[in-house]
Amino acid sequence: MADLIKEINSLAIFGGMRKKEPLASLTRFLKLADEGTQSQNDLIEAYSEFVNAVYSMRPDADFSGALWDCLRSDDNAYISFTKTNIMRRRTGEEELKISKMMEVAVERELEILTAIGNTSYINLQNMLFYDGYIAQFKTTGIDMKKRYLDMLEALKTVNS
Numbered sequence: 001m002a003d004l005i006k007e008i009n010s011l012a013i014f015g016g017m018r019k020k021e022p023l024a025s026l027t028r029f030l031k032l033a034d035e036g037t038q039s040q041n042d043l044i045e046a047y048s049e050f051v052n053a054v055y056s057m058r059p060d061a062d063f064s065g066a067l068w069d070c071l072r073s074d075d076n077a078y079i080s081f082t083k084t085n086i087m088r089r090r091t092g093e094e095e096l097k098i099s100k101m102m103e104v105a106v107e108r109e110l111e112i113l114t115a116i117g118n119t120s121y122i123n124l125q126n127m128l129f130y131d132g133y134i135a136q137f138k139t140t141g142i143d144m145k146k147r148y149l150d151m152l153e154a155l156k157t158v159n160s
Contacts (some may be wrong), residue, residue, distance in 0.1 A: 005030045022066045025050040031085035033127040051135040064117030064142040
């Protein structure tokens with residue numbers, strides 16, 4: 001699961017999501033599990049805090065849905081530039097040129113978020129080495145890239 005931490009930490013455009021739920025508690029759990037120095041009780045507690053965050057965000061207990069909710073409300077540079085360009089287009093001003101580098105980063109990070117959202121409770125439970133009760137969550141495998149780009153297109157259409 002060290003790769004999952006690296007993927008979360010690699011988020012730049014959507015880096016603000018790392019500080020918000022559900023990624024904040026997931027990262028705490030993964031770091032504890034990766035260190036291997038924490039007690040089993042600490043790991044179980046960190047896992048339960050992550051699941052609690054998912055439950056608090058989504059009555060359907062869908063991790064990928066909770067991640068989508070966080071993504072949809074994320075105020076990042078790309079969405080800010082996109083909204084600015086929508087306003088400039090309406091007023092006839094010259095639009096800001098968003099670099100190809102940033103557009104590629106957005107697409108790649110959305111693919112990473114999709115992969116993160118596909119993490120199942122089984123992947124995480126196996127890190128606990130515990131046969132007792134552990135809360136479960138589901139993941140519906142939302143395609144973050146498609147949904148986010150569709151959201152941006154809808155934004156452009158509504159505001160043009």
